[in-house]
Amino acid sequence: MAASDQPRRGSGPEPGSSRGARAAFSVERGDGRLLLGGDLGLPVAARLWRDLHTLSRAAPPPRLDLDLGGVAAVDGAAMALLVELRAELATRGIECEIVGASRRLEPLVHLYGGHAPPRLRATPARTGWLERLGRATVDAGRGLELAVAFVGAIVAALGGVLRRPASGNWRAVPSLAERAGIDGVPIVLLLDFLVGFVMGYQSADQLALYGAHAFVADVVGISVVRELSPLMTAIVVSGRSGAAFAAEIGTMRVSEEIDALRTMGFCPVRYLVLPRVAALALVGPVLTLLGDIVGVAGGALVGVIKLDIGPTAYLAELRTAIFPADVATGLVKGAAFGVAIALIGCHHGFATTGGAAGVGRRTTATVVTCLFTIVVLDTLFTVFFRMLGL
Amino acid sequence: MSTPCVLTVEDLSVGWRGEPPLVEHACFEVKRGEVFGLLGGSGSGKSTLLRCLVGLEEPLAGRLDVLGAGPPRLDATRPRYGVMFQAGALFGSLTVGQNVALPIQRWTDLPRAAVATVVRSKLRLVGLEDAEHKLPAALSGGMRKRAAIARALSLEPDLLFLDEPSSGLDPVTSAELDVLIVTLQRALGLTVVLVTHELGSIFDIVDRCALLDRQARCVVAIGTPRALAASADGRVSGFFRRASGGA
Structure with missing residues (x-):
């Protein structure tokens, strides 16, 4: 052995050393080869991998063989690592063969492709910002295409139902409305009450500075009825029903139930989407109205306990502040938010691919899209209603 | 010929x-x-x-x-034609009987009692007459496939x-x-x-x-x-x- 190529020993335990929980193996640098010995297996794979890299890092071209002459046993994981190292060395221009395997080990070498020419590792192409931007644009375009196709399908289904109302799956509406509405009442009531209470509490101090504490009823009333109740209700409905619609329809899609519907002659949009849209269009205003009542009650409680305004006086002030148009704008928002949530949930459900993980992704996307859409719609409605003088 | x-x-x-x-x-x-x-x-x-x-x-x-x-x-x-999908594709929220009845209700004007009769006959064909009111989740893999065949046969x-x-x-x-x-x-x-x-x-x-x-x-x-x-x-x-x- 050349003096410049003195054997170097890896960090693995010595062959024949104590074989407790840690199996014994050895790796040494020999003349143009790495000499492996002992038991190579999953329990020592991490150390084996580190040692192989340490000892092969400084290996000069043109050749470094992996000598299994001293190996007593090797499992699939270790063999996979040896084959991988061989490919890495080949990529660096170093020839490498797995040599010295006993007849017992040869089948495993063959099974893992250790006898075949190594596959050179392609250097992963770096993705530039322009390419990422392009991919994102293409993805966004595909998403838009899906959304437009979905809207088209909705319009077609709606046309069909308007021509023949009996062809709609209206029997599903009551149970969907029950799940989305009645089951969601407690959380909507609690949230809207708390929002009204907090609104009253925050505004009471500010109004008291100007001696205008009686106007807390006006502030709370208008805020709750026109903005907060529809918004809070829609947020709850998004989390409950929007996500549920996406998950239900997404699961039906990945388990071929929607395909089954189609082969039985059903239009899935007419059968699944329109009842959900109808259910939330009904439920949205009802929940919003309930939210109005408890939100105003929350503000009234602040008036009573903090500002010494009696319930009768509070209601009298409220009557001067809130007009039917205020309530109506809130209810219109409630219905529109309900329709938007149902459409978004169903759209994401129909766009689901990729099994359970795909359902999870689409459910999350539904909630995010719903929240964004609700805020945008709310802004548009607010401007629109003000332009109409409502 | x-x-x-x-x-x-x-x-x-x-x-x-x-x-x-x-x-x-x-x-x-x-x-x-x-x-x-x-x-x-x-x-x-x-x-x-x-x-x-x-x-x-x-x-x-x-x-x-x-x-x-x-x-x-x-x-x-x-x-x-009827189609049986690989995993059955039965609707999980409907009973076996309702699954089989669905296409019949879609394409015929049969009264409910007559639909039920047809459904039971289909389930009898596949040996599932006792499973009419069960949900698909309560069935074994083989029974789900049988129910899917019954549904595929529902429109003759x-x-x-x-x-x-x-x-x-x-x-x-x-x-x-x-x-x-x-x-x-x-x-x-x-x-x-x-x-x-x-x-x-x-x-x-x-x-x-x-x-x-x-x-x-x-x-x-x-x-x-x-x-x-x-x-x-x-x-x-x-x-x-x-x-x-x-x-």
């Missing part, structure tokens, strides 16, 4: 747009009253081909005629498409399902198109079959299972060798 064809496939190519076709230039005919198998290994495109045959996907090219009515059109007229189809009916079943249940399929096919005079790679099903119930090959991306052989098993073509004999557990 020759037996009329209920399914004609001419020069059909199937796959996903923007990707290489999974199957190209497929040509075969399915005669009335036969059990026709679409065979092939995993990824050979047999399920995608089936989706085209039932109208769930558009073919990339070629011509297709189902029951003399041209390409299948969904949601247009009462389907004259002339043609039945079955996508891997034996998948996920133990050998005994699988053999029982094969017996059920043959019994129904003979008793009801059905034509059956069956996607499978189960050798037992192929030899027990298939009259003729087409073998798809992933590498060749086409139908490499058509004939009776025994003729194909004896084929000198390496791709054909290789499939049967692999399907029987050989190397």
